[in-house]
Amino acid sequence: MDITFNHVSYIYQANTPFAHKAIDDLSFHIPSGSFTAVVGHTGSGKSTLIQHLNGLIRPSDGEVSIGDYRLTNNAKPADMKELRSRVGVVFQYPEHQLFEETVKKDIAFGPENFGVASEEIDKRISRITADVGLNEEQLERSPFDLSGGQMRRVAIAGVLAVQPEVLVLDEPTAGLDPRGQHEMMEMFHNLHEQQRLTTILVTHSMEDAVRYADHVIILNNGTKYMEGKPEDVLSRKEALQRVQLDVPEMVQFLDAFEKKFGKKIPFRRQSAAAIASEIRDRLREGDRYE
Amino acid sequence: MLKNCSFSIHENEAVAIIGHNGSGKSTIAKLMNGLLFPQEGEILINGQPVNAETVWDIRKDVGMVFQNPDNQFVGTTVQDDIAFGMENRGIPRDEMVKRIAQTLDAVGMQDYRLTEPHKLSGGQKQRVAIASVLAIFPKVLILDEATAMLDPKGRKEIMNTVTMVQEQRHLSLITITHDLQEVVQAERVIVMNKGKVWDEATPRGIFARKGELRSIGLDVPFVAILSEELRKAGVPIMNEVLDQDELLEELWTSHSTM
Incomplete structure (x- = not known):
């Protein structure tokens, strides 16, 4: 599914003295099947941007289209649940959202809620377990007995078990050690290729943006600062340093x-x-x- | 978690401890200020063994800053937060006021004395956490992945602050980290692997063991990778390099003899 932002603004606590414009007149297009890196400072609007992608919030102004779904300030898709089954979001530190008794139940929670039949869920789980680098024995264990890196894999498996077409990753490697970071990015890269996903990676790592993305959007103060191919955007040293980003x-x-x-x-x-x-x-x- | 580990860290020394997750790094940090006690062996801080009787004295000397900036605040303003640690140690009010001003100055947060912590950025929060620790006048400062949750700008803020503070106060600084820049800044590096000390050397000495470092799940700097590739391509790089300037210098030398 392709994604278009058309003059989108988002204001937190609108019409109050605390009103704050997190996104300001933002327009871009993400083609279906692309791997897009969204880079910017804390406070640049990245998290606000991704919350639009599965309709957690709607624009204060402008329009967001995700495939055939349209989100505006006063219109939302008739079937929001369907949109959410097609756009999977892995939030920061997703392991904090685990809650079930066993790894298997935790992974199954998402697809069960979207009405997937239990035989189908079992099939998906055995495939996804391998994809994310967990083993079968871990399925019956409590997710809370696993290491931090493994817990994160369980949380990601839960998102993948819904079989989304768009996968949104909000700093998925934060807090992992170098090997863990590398393995996790390789995993997302493989999933992207094998399942022809549209992947959106929010990151601070210019190295990851260079290595994995084919399209880069740089945000600054809620607006689009640069957009294009990684080799073009990320080679503009002075422009990046002007907004205090790494090169x-x-x-x-x-x-x-x-x-x-x-x-x-x-x-x-x-x-x-x-x-x-x-x-x-x-x-x-x-x-x-x- | 730890097996038969021995090492010493000197006064006024900056040491980085690296190792993959689960290698025992954070256990070491927790042992150093008595959050955990060793099951075997002994830990001496300033000549004093760490145990249940000495732990409160030890904690006056050993300050620690943790990974998550949001888990380290108790006060409703920045100055209340810094006062908290001092109140627990019964420091008189006049002295507290003086130290709050001093430590906020040391971390470059003097303008935020009355700010509510939730209004600060991650980097600013960690700087306040460092100020709270400094207010106790510790002899040892431990940063346990204190920059891991920050963006690149926040990371730089913290590292500049820490370097400055170390110079002013001659602390022993122990940085537990995955960040290569922080490793390069240390005087000495202790590499942990599977609960054991794998190596102990200068950053240059450590990064010379590139292939082995990677095999235990650690990163090496880009310039080290590039100099390896240059050698393979037939460009002689004589010395181990730690940063871009050193590599360019090496290239200059080999260029004039090529």
Whole structure:
């Protein structure tokens, strides 16, 4: 499903002295099947943006379309529940939302609520358990006996068990160790490819945005600051620093390399190995002119 | 969680403890201020063993800041929050007022003395948490993944604050972290793996063991990866590098001899 924001604004506590505009005249289009990274500071409007995607909130102004569903200030889809079964949201620290006696019951809670038959739920659970890297024995255990990383996998399995077409991830790797972060991002990347999901990743990690996304939206103070391909957006060092965002390390390095050697190596999301051979070639070609 | 661990941390030293989740890092932190006691062996802080009798004295010397900024507030204003720890230790009011001003100054939050904690950003909350700890005049400051829940800007705020505070107060600083930037800033790194001390060296010495670090689930800096790739591509990089400037310097040297 594709997603369009058309001049969307959202005001918290409207018509009170505490009114606060979290999103201001925001427009963008996310094509179906894309992997979009949404990057911005705390307070830039990221969380407000994603709450629109499954209708938890509706725009104060403007229109949000998710596939055929339309959300405006005074109109919402007739079947909100259906929208929510098609857009799965993994909130920050989703392990805090676990509550059932066993892992299996916790994963089944979502699809049961959406009326999925129990044989079908069992089938999905055995498939998803493998997808998220849990094992069958863990299904009968209490989710609270698992490690933090495993608990998070259970919570994510619960979202996947509804088989959404759009998967929204709000900083899914926060608090994990480096290996856990890497494994989890690889897992989402595989799911994205295998199940042709439309994936929206909210992140602070420019490295993850570079590695996994094919489309980047940068938010600042509730408005769209930049949008485009990761190699174009994330290579604009000065523009990113102006809103105090990090620049991917590779971009920083290529920039410093150019300053020191006067040779430009364009950023194309190439691997470290590819950069190394480009550096070698550029340094050698320089020698010929000397 | 921990098996036969021995190490010492000196006065006025900045040490980073790294390791995958479950490697025993946080257990070490909790042992250091008596939130847990060892089942075997002994922990000495300033020559004093940590046990049920000494724990209240130990906690005057060992301050700790935890991961979640929202779990560390008790006061209704920033200054009340800083006063809380001092009240518990019976510090006289005049002295408290003085220390509140001093510590807020030290963490760059002097303008927020009367602000309600929920109105602060994550980075600001952690700076107040650090101020509350500093007000007790600890000799040891432990940051247990204190920047993990912050955005990059908040992380920088905390690291600048901590560096400044350490210089001013000559604390022993123990940073438990996954953040490579924080590791590079330390003087010494203790690497934990499966409850044991896996290695203990300077950041440069630790990151020289790239492949092994990755095999125990840890990250290495981008410049270390790139210098490895450069060597493979036939560009000689003689020394282990920790940051971009060092790598560019190495490239400059190898370029002029190429």
